[in-house]
Amino acid sequence: MALTKLLDGIYAAAEDERITGIFMHGAPGETGWASSREIRKALLDFRDHGKQIYAWFRDFDERTYYFGSTANNLWAAPFGSFSYDGFAAEISYYAKLLEKIGVQVQVSRVGKYKSAVEPFLLEEMSDANREQIANLLGDLFDVCLADSAAARGIEESHLREITETVGIIKVDEAASRGLIDEVLYFDQVLEKLNLISPDGDNFAQITLSSYAATLEAPEVDDSGGVVALVYAEGEIYDGKGDDGVAGDTIARALRELRQDEDVDAVVMRVNSPGGSAAASEFILREVELLRAAGKPVVVSMGDVAASGGYWISSRADHILVQPNTITGSIGVFGMFPEISGLLDLVGVNIETVKTGKVADAMSINRPLSTTELEIIQTFIDEIYVAFIERVASGRAMSPEAVREIAQGRVWSGRDAIEIGLADGFGSIDEAAEIAARLAGLENWSMRLPTVEEPGLVDVVLSSMLEESDDEGLAQLKQTLRVLDYIPRLGSRQGIYAMLPYNLVIK
Known part of the structure; x- marks a missing residue:
């Protein structure tokens, strides 16, 4: 279910006299932390309308409690656990x-913290990478803890004590500490809901997705303006495509909005760890042309808008984040695997005939020479300088000031505002309001993007895993999605502006 559709459903339910409450149960899924915060805001708005939220979970972790803390009545199943042990990021090193299989990875990079290549070169994490991950996790956890405590009306220390001691307690103890309200069997939960309902037994119910599907699109005022919404979600790659951020496809979408006389401003929702530097530049060019045409562009950053994701955002009129958005990572790297050792190991000999001295420079069958690596490093350095210049121009900063906060380092949304990489906190709707204001619009409506048909991987995974709470299946889903990206990234042979790791927070 698309985030905008989900949010529209919750906000509409708050105003709908037929809806008296929301009931949450089951695992909250894979929603990222920044998107989760936008959903929580909508839930709290529902509660502020004088309506009730009820939640029942078998077990709790930070993510479950992040949503559950918005409930007026928060219940747990008997014999469940309440885990609040903090965030951890795991990175594998290869x-x-x-070395054992005879594969070598040669790299060129710029940025002390640009550590995407580390897993292929080192046996353990570098000090610089450990520093930036520790700082980022600390920021994200602090936001999670503070939001949860505030919604429950408890002291932050009540949660932090669990983190700093045992990490996990029984739900009965969580109830006695006031972290949740009661421990109930599901039939007892249903009994309470029946008692609360004005209709008594068999009260009317509807899933949020079904309710959202019944909502009619808002009427468009022909006399007003239009703010168009564009999604840039996934890894950035060259060419065309229906998923991820295909450089040609997104650039064309922006170009069509520039040429559309009915469109007055654009909101670009960026949720991307980056990718191809060339594709990022292609998209940024269209952002610049939109602004030159007098159409403001406001970026709403989601869970991740880093490296290439920040590149395409850097020259927007305004950038909004969530405190737990992951952004920054202003740096560039090139990665070039070679398998001559592996070929040797298995007894394969490859002969090459060429018309130029370096005609086979990008072959994986031999290592790059020192001269070739120097040439590539020159390209990397030039792209990094261009990245710095684009950020400096877009953010009204000096190149020197950008270099101080660049070096490939990732920042939380909270820090991004402090160092000048973002303008403030806000949601997609708030980004649209700013875009309308910048365009001088009083009456306006938002144009949503056309929904693409899901790809084969999405269809299969949805049918397999949509209703599953199993952690192993969830991990399988994540792994298959990662594998689905590999062909688009040119087997990782090229120049990229990308987040330094695939961050999995546990």
Whole structure:
């Protein structure tokens, strides 16, 4: 279910006299932390309308409690657990494995913290990478803890004590500490809901997705303006495509909005760890042309808008984040695997005939020469300088000031505002309001993007895993999605502006 559709459903339910409450149960899924915060805001708005939220979970972790804390009545199943042990990020290192199978990875990079290549070169995490991940996790956890405590009306220390001691307690103890309200069997929960309902037994119910599907599109005022919404979600790659951020496809969408006389402003929702530097530049060019045409562009950053994701955002009129958005990572790298050792190991000999001295420079069958690596490093350095210049121009900063906060380092949304990489906190709707104001619009409506048909991977995974709470299946889903990206990234052979790791917070 698309985030905008989900949010529209909750906000509409708050105003709908037929809806008296929301009941949450089951695992909250894979929603990122910044998107989760936008959903929580909508839930709290529902509660502020004088309506009730009820939640029942078998077990709790930080993510479950993040949503559950919005409930007026928060219940747990008997014999459940309440885990609040903090955030951890796990990164695998493959240097020993690659050495054993005769594979070498040659790299060129700029940025002390640009550590995307580390897993292929080192056997353990560098100090610089450990520093930036620790700082980022600390920021994200602090936001999660503070939001949850505030919604429950408890002291932050009540949660932090669990984190700093045992990490996990029984739900009965959580109830005695006031972290949840009661421990109930599901039939007892249903009994309470029946008692609360004005209709008594068999009260009317509807899922949020079904309710959202019944909502009619808002009427468009022909005399008003239009703010168009564009999604840039996924890894950035060259060419055309229906999923991820295909450089040609997104650039064309922006170009069509520039040429559309009915469109007055654009909101670009960026949720991307980056990718191809060339594709990022292609998209940024269209952002610049939109602004030159007098159409303001406001970026709403989601869970991740880093490296290439920040590149395409850097020259927007305004950038909004959530405190737990992951952004920054202003840096560039090139990664070039070679398998001559592996070929040797398995007894394969490859002969090459060429018409130029470096005609086979990008072959994986031999290592790059020192001269070739120097040439590539020159390209990397030039792209990094261009990245710095684009950020400096877009954010009204000096190149020197940008270099101080660049070096490939990732920042939380909270820090991004402090260092000048973002303008404030806000949701997609708030981004649209700013875009309308910048365009001088009083009466306006938002044009949503056309929904693409899901790809085969999405269809299969949805049918397999949509209703599953199993952690193993959830991990399988994540792994298959990662594998689905590999062909688009040119087997990782090229120049990228990308987040330094695939961050999995546990």
